[in-house]
Amino acid sequence: MDHTLTHRPRRLRQDRVRGLVSETSLEPSDFIAPVFVDATTDERVPIQSMPGHERVPIDESVARVEEVLETGVEAVMLFGIPESKDPDGTRAWVDDGVVQEATRRITAETDAYVITDVCLCEYTDHGHCGPLEEELRGETGHEHGPDCEHDPTLTVDNDATLEALERIAVSHAEAGADMVAPSGMMDGMVAAMRDALDREGYEHVPIMSYAAKYESAFYGPFRDAADGAPSFGDRRHYQMDPANAREALREVRLDVEQGADVLMVKPALPYLDIVASLRREFDHPIAAYNVSGEYAMLHAAAEKGWLDLEAVAHESLLSIKRAGADLILTYFAEELAERLE
Secondary structure, three states: OOOOOOOOHHHHHOHHHHOOOOOOOOOHHHEEEEEEEEOOOOOOEEOOOOOOOEEEOHHHHHHHHHHHHHOOOOEEEEEEEOOOOEOOOHHHOOOOOHHHHHHHHHHHHOOOEEEEEEOOOOOEOOOOOOOEHHHHOOOOOOOOOHHHOOOOOOOEOHHHHHHHHHHHHHHHHHHOOOEEEEOOOOOOHHHHHHHHHHHOOOOOOOEEEEEEEEOOHHHHHHHHHHOOOOOOOOOOOOOEOOOOOHHHHHHHHHHHHHOOOEEEEEOOHHHHHHHHHHHHHOOOOEEEEEOHHHHHHHHHHHHOOOOOHHHHHHHHHHHHHHHOOOEEEEOOHHHHHHHHO
């Protein structure tokens, strides 16, 4: 039998040529490292559900970012835990807020590219991403318990939240943020923030919109890290249904029309089809958030000895980039960057 083939794919899988024909590669410049700054503590606090990560006090924010930069990662995303919370999340936009203070220090003392999370869930005492409609109406008789998980009255007041997001974005830009990233999935959030930034003279500050953010079960460790879990109910009325793909294109197209500069998909691994769809449909930079649950589950399996952590982390991020992401927000940023250098 003649086994001669005109093309043998295995010839290009040998060691000396394998790297030359590799279609996708990872670089430290692909990564954005999350940093949690906590105004309630004066020492670093380990995040139990995310091994290797900590909340850091404002006084250590510069040192924490310098640690990131030493690995070759150039960009950080700041998340803040305020010293107090209220129904409207007013500590999110004050001049002496946790993110504002950290941003001023980091931009003054490092060369990091600073992206700031613009949302209210860490700042409201109920953990939702904006003021609640019932609270704005002054209704106080509702019991906040497990039975109200899907109560339609427990929705975020979209327009009131847009006003807050405008104030937060401007306050972050005033503090020196290089980019702002609204993550609450409020209707019209990009247009509102773009208008506010331009009006205040911050036309140069780009917006990375969480344009397709799903109501996912993979966020648990982050809510522990950022103290932002809802105290009742869920976010199904403003985050996307995991069953929907075509809706993502509609959502993203609206953000593009409103002036988004970078388009984020969150989470990453369960939504690689969405990342790939956005890459085909839009010429904007695409970011993907390799979220806390994706990070935690690989660590848990590695601790059991079931997986090689470095190998699966690299493979996971490689798949995200292969799907079309230009930027990857990931808790593996430092660990992988050190090995890629």
